[in-house]
Amino acid sequence: xxxxxxxxxxxxxxxxxxxxxxxxxxxxxxxxxxxxxxxxxxxxxxxxxxxxxxxxxxxxxxxxxxxxxxx
Amino acid sequence: xxxxxxxxxxxxxxxxxxxxxxxxxxxxxxxxxxxxxxxxxxxxxxxxxxxxxxxxxxxxxxxxxxxxxxxxxxxxxxxxxxxxxxxxxxxxxxxxxxxxxxxxxxxxxxxxxxxxxxxxxxxxxxxxxxxxxxxxxxxxxxxxxxxxxxxxxxxxxxxxxxxxxxxxxxxxxxxxxxxxxxxxxxxxxxxxxxxxxxxxxxxxxxxxxxxxxxxxxxxxxxxxxxxxxxxxxxxxxxxxxxxxxxxxxxxxxxxxxxxxxxxxxxxxxxxxxxxxxxxxxxxxxxxxxxxxxxxxxxxxxxxxxxxxxxxxxxxxxxxxxxxxxxxxxxxxxxxxxxxxxxxxxxxxxxxxxxxxxxxxxxxxxxxxxxxxxxxxxxxxxx
Numbered sequence: 001x002x003x004x005x006x007x008x009x010x011x012x013x014x015x016x017x018x019x020x021x022x023x024x025x026x027x028x029x030x031x032x033x034x035x036x037x038x039x040x041x042x043x044x045x046x047x048x049x050x051x052x053x054x055x056x057x058x059x060x061x062x063x064x065x066x067x068x069x070x071x
Numbered sequence: 072x073x074x075x076x077x078x079x080x081x082x083x084x085x086x087x088x089x090x091x092x093x094x095x096x097x098x099x100x101x102x103x104x105x106x107x108x109x110x111x112x113x114x115x116x117x118x119x120x121x122x123x124x125x126x127x128x129x130x131x132x133x134x135x136x137x138x139x140x141x142x143x144x145x146x147x148x149x150x151x152x153x154x155x156x157x158x159x160x161x162x163x164x165x166x167x168x169x170x171x172x173x174x175x176x177x178x179x180x181x182x183x184x185x186x187x188x189x190x191x192x193x194x195x196x197x198x199x200x201x202x203x204x205x206x207x208x209x210x211x212x213x214x215x216x217x218x219x220x221x222x223x224x225x226x227x228x229x230x231x232x233x234x235x236x237x238x239x240x241x242x243x244x245x246x247x248x249x250x251x252x253x254x255x256x257x258x259x260x261x262x263x264x265x266x267x268x269x270x271x272x273x274x275x276x277x278x279x280x281x282x283x284x285x286x287x288x289x290x291x292x293x294x295x296x297x298x299x300x301x302x303x304x305x306x307x308x309x310x311x312x313x314x315x316x317x318x319x320x321x322x323x324x325x326x327x328x329x330x331x332x333x334x335x336x337x338x339x340x341x342x343x344x345x346x347x348x349x350x351x352x353x354x355x356x357x358x359x360x361x362x363x364x365x366x367x368x369x370x371x372x373x374x375x376x377x378x379x380x381x382x383x384x385x386x387x388x389x390x391x392x393x394x395x396x397x398x399x400x401x402x403x404x405x406x407x408x409x410x411x412x413x414x415x416x417x418x419x420x421x422x423x424x425x426x427x428x429x430x431x432x433x434x435x436x437x438x439x440x441x442x443x444x445x446x447x448x449x450x451x452x453x
Contacts, residue, residue: 056244
């Protein structure tokens with residue numbers, strides 16, 4: 001596990017949110033959830049390249065052209 | 072391009088050389104037979120249509136979806152996707168085992184890595200997902216008829232065939248590529264199970280005024296008597312797109328999918344699926360995916376206010392009609408006149424006239440579309 005420093009006013013904001021939440025028991029839990037969402041979104045493009053290759057993309061364009069979707 | 076739901080587009084389709092090996096392996100494994108609708112679900116899972124699902128749900132995901140409308144990791148997900156078996160079959164399977172999923176002709180469709188097997192409460196399932204336990208509701212009836220055990224685990228698709236309608240059957244990666252190649256940054260998804268009438272067209276044109284592209288995505292699946300046959304839906308839409316929309320502003324591809332008639336929850340599922348196809352917007356009309364009087368007319372629109380932002384814009388429309396006083400198509404939001412002046416698209420009237428070989432009034436349906444429906448070998452499911 002690693003530690004991250006955040007400004008006090010941000011910590012207070014997060015504490016207010018956690019206080020009213022039934023989903024998160026601590027600022028740590030909530031901050032981890034938020035950061036994971038952001039990281040997943042940013043990394044999605046890189047992960048996607050592992051699932052569909054450039055070769056796949058070429059085959060897809062060929063199929064779309066053969067079916068008349070692309071000129 | 073909008074990210075897929077869960078941020079990664081799933082691809083569990085085996086490459087041809089691996090599919091061949093898997094097909095041979097399947098002959099040595101215990102096999103579970105799937106009906107036509109479950110085969111569709113397996114193919115949709117593998118092709119990323121149901122991203123981020125990678126297989127049939129385990130117990131944690133199933134329970135979370137039923138009670139909280141999220142997967143166990145918190146991702147919004149409204150309807151369980153499950154593989155039901157009887158107790159005898161469940162007892163014969165071990166967690167960690169690989170099993171073959173075959174179709175009704177015993178042809179291997181996929182391999183499944185069994186991670187979980189569990190029982191479930193059918194009443195809790197029905198009441199939460201369909202908002203009713205009334206067995207007259209088709210979804211509740213479906214649950215009642217399901218077997219008592221559920222299997223969970225990842226799948227790998229062996230049979231990636233797309234017949235019938237191969238030419239209209241695009242995967243999410245294909246539609247995303249298409250939208251990108253056409254330069255569409257915003258795309259409105261339109262779901263339908265019917266041939267196009269004027270009221271449909273009005274919503275589509277409204278959406279196209281605010282989006283770069285329109286994705287017409289007819290649901291192809293189990294039909295009831297009186298429904299339009301799939302072929303006439305495709306033929307009539309192809310005619311409409313080719314003759315009445317600007318070139319390269321509209322694309323059509325089918326969605327092989329069973330309707331659950333879960334109203335609001337199903338509207339969310341349909342939006343998620345179109346998000347996976349690359350749509351940034353999704354059109355939701357009155358009583359979307361509803362049946363009978365189980366849901367309020369706008370429940371399927373209002374539910375989107377109650378969930379976390381999915382990153383899509385939901386285009387909410389009231390019923391549209393031709394207004395004789397306005398002289399064009401409108402909805403209650405844009406027309407001040409009374410029902411006496413409004414000609415709505417009656418499905419009953421359309422079926423009656425087409426069945427008799429009569430052209431539907433122009434205010435309801437384009438005459439060219441009427442003609443396509445009348446001239447078809449088979450227009451309606453018997």
